[in-house]
Amino acid sequence: MKAKLKNVSLKVVLAGLIAVVMVFGISAGSVWSHEADPHPHAEDSKAEDAYKHPKHGNLGKVGAKLANPLSDLWSLQFDFQPLRFFDGDVNRGDEVVGSGVVFQPVLPIPLYGEGDGEWRMITRPVVPIQFSQPVPRGYNNFYNKGGIGDIQLPLLLSVPQKYAGNWIIGGGPVFLFPTASDDALGQDQFGLGPAVVLGYKTKSYTAVLFPNYFWKVGSHDQDGNTSDVSQGSLLYSLVFNLPNAWQAGTNPTITYNDRASSGNKWNVPVGAFVGKTIKVGNTPLNLRFGLEHSVVSQDDFGKRTMFRVTITPVIKSLIKNPIFGK
Numbered sequence: 001m002k003a004k005l006k007n008v009s010l011k012v013v014l015a016g017l018i019a020v021v022m023v024f025g026i027s028a029g030s031v032w033s034h035e036a037d038p039h040p041h042a043e044d045s046k047a048e049d050a051y052k053h054p055k056h057g058n059l060g061k062v063g064a065k066l067a068n069p070l071s072d073l074w075s076l077q078f079d080f081q082p083l084r085f086f087d088g089d090v091n092r093g094d095e096v097v098g099s100g101v102v103f104q105p106v107l108p109i110p111l112y113g114e115g116d117g118e119w120r121m122i123t124r125p126v127v128p129i130q131f132s133q134p135v136p137r138g139y140n141n142f143y144n145k146g147g148i149g150d151i152q153l154p155l156l157l158s159v160p161q162k163y164a165g166n167w168i169i170g171g172g173p174v175f176l177f178p179t180a181s182d183d184a185l186g187q188d189q190f191g192l193g194p195a196v197v198l199g200y201k202t203k204s205y206t207a208v209l210f211p212n213y214f215w216k217v218g219s220h221d222q223d224g225n226t227s228d229v230s231q232g233s234l235l236y237s238l239v240f241n242l243p244n245a246w247q248a249g250t251n252p253t254i255t256y257n258d259r260a261s262s263g264n265k266w267n268v269p270v271g272a273f274v275g276k277t278i279k280v281g282n283t284p285l286n287l288r289f290g291l292e293h294s295v296v297s298q299d300d301f302g303k304r305t306m307f308r309v310t311i312t313p314v315i316k317s318l319i320k321n322p323i324f325g326k
Contacts, residue, residue, distance in 0.1 A: 056314075059245040062284045063277035066312060067206040067239035067247070069106070069197055070122055070158040070170045074317045075286075077104040080309040088301035092140040095304065103127040108158075110322040117162040118322065122170065126152040128185075135184045136301050147181030154195040154212060168199035174212045176229065178220040190218035191229045203241065205249075210235035227259035245277040252292050263299035270295055273308065286312040 052058050056065060056073060065071040079102040085095040104126050111119045128149035134142045152174060159169040174195040180186020193214030200207050213232030233256070239249035252269040273290030288310040297304055 056284075059277040059279060059284055060241060060243075062314060063245050063247055063275070063286055064201070064203075064206060064239075064241045066277070066286050066314070067208075067237065067241075067249075068168055068199070068201060069124065069208060069210055069235075070108075070120070070156060070168055072108050072110075072118070072120060072317075073106070074108065074315045075106045075312050076315060077102075077106065077310065077312040079104065080311070081306055082309065083305075083307045084303055085305040086134050086301060087304050088136075088297070089299055090136045090139050090301050091142075096134040096142055098130070098132050098134045098144070100128065100130040100133065103129060107318075109319050111157075112322050112324040112326075113160060114322065114326045115162075117160045119160055120158045121172075122154075122156040122158055124154050124156070126154075130185055133185060145182050145184045147185050149180050150186040151177045151179045152212075152214075153177065156195060156197060158197075166201055168197060168201060168206075168208060170197040171195060174214055176214050183223070183226075187226055187229055188220050188222040189216045189226075189229045190220070191215060192217045193232070199237075205241065206237070206239045208235070208237040210237070230258040232256050247273075247275045247277075247288070249273060251290075260298070261300075264302070265298075266296050267294050267298060267302055268296035269293060269303075269306070271306075271308075273310075275310070280313075284314040286310075286314075288312075 065073045082099050084098045087095045107123045109121045132144045154174040155172045156170045157172050176191030178188050191214035195212035197210050211234040216228040234254040237251035250272050252271050255267045269292040271292030273288045275288035277286045290308040292306045
């Protein structure tokens with residue numbers, strides 16, 4: 001039965017990826033035809049330009065800015081993961097299903113200068129909320145936990161476009177806080193380490209690498225069975241900007257845990273998404289639908305496949321003037 005379900009899951013993954021690629025191919029064809037004919041999408045252009053922010057531009061430009069983790073857009077990202085499939089050696093039956101959402105407000109704070117010469121500090125707290133997280137307690141024995149996990153807080157200083165050009169360059173510390181509502185959802189430790197953003201952007205695409213790593217610097221009710229934190233992640237993203245505020249690309253996150261046993265350190269997903277930036281009332285809203293599959297996963301028990309639905313409304317900047325002047 002387990003082998004049959006794995007085959008079904010693999011077929012679902014392949015079908016989802018093929019569907020995403022087909023949509024991307026159709027959209028890419030629209031881009032090429034647009035280059036051949038300067039006015040093939042007049043109605044699409046009108047729809048895209050129906051919203052035009054005095055600072056951030058039309059919906060297509062808003063979507064492109066959201067693909068840049070160091071842009072000046074304030075937003076509230078809700079990364080819903082309604083279906084996450086887990087498996088491993090401790091599971092003798094069917095794949096175990098979980099679900100959750102990662103809430104990530106992106107809050108760029110202007111520090112000094114203006115326009116292309118503005119220095120910014122970008123705060124990107126990562127708040128994991130588990131609706132149903134499968135936790136193994138023996139062979140083929142699981143229980144589900146819901147609640148809040150440990151919160152991460154990167155503080156990133158962005159190099160102004162005046163100096164970086166088309167490059168996306170930034171970095172700073174990342175903090176880990178023991179905020180989990182249950183021991184099974186966190187590590188009962190404070191962590192600290194570096195975070196770096198390096199990327200490149202054009203009108204057609206945005207490519208980004210966003211690694212971070214942290215180590216234990218303190219604890220809060222840590223028991224003897226919990227190893228000291230030494231772990232990191234790498235977000236790798238490639239987003240293509242398509243006509244009429246559509247987007248397609250990939251943005252999985254690789255995770256690494258140095259304290260885990262051999263065969264359980266890495267989780268390496270690959271995937272794809274399609275998305276579009278729309279206007280709800282006067283608010284730009286970016287929608288993405290994606291699928292990921294881990295080509296490397298923990299031997300004992302780890303995430304294998306995940307569906308993602310990401311909803312990101314853009315909000316008004318709460319701090320408009322640079323703290324240290326222009």
